[in-house]
Amino acid sequence: MGIYHSVGMMNITNPPKALILMLALVCLTVLLSIGKIDQNAALPMMSAIVFYGIGNGVAAKGGKDSPKIFGPKND
Secondary structure (H helix, E strand, O other), X not given: OOOOEEEOXXXXXXXXXXXXXXXXXXXXXXXXXXXXXOHHHHHHHHHHHHHHHHHHHHHHHOOOOOOOOOOOOOO
16 A cells, blocks of 8 residues: 545545646746746646646546656667
8 A cells, every 4th residue: 555645536646746747837937937938938848747747637537557757778
């Protein structure tokens, strides 16, 4: 049995992945707000991060495995 964090009606079963997604969104938001990156660069990255998280949640709700970000190297 793993560590589960309850959020509303969902369980976060991979807290490091959720933390990475959240930190990426926060960093992009801060960089966008202080003018270090352009809106045309930030919004597509933010959309990709959000939809990746949504896709993992939809897969998990359907009982499917979500794709791994990293896997073993095939030589």
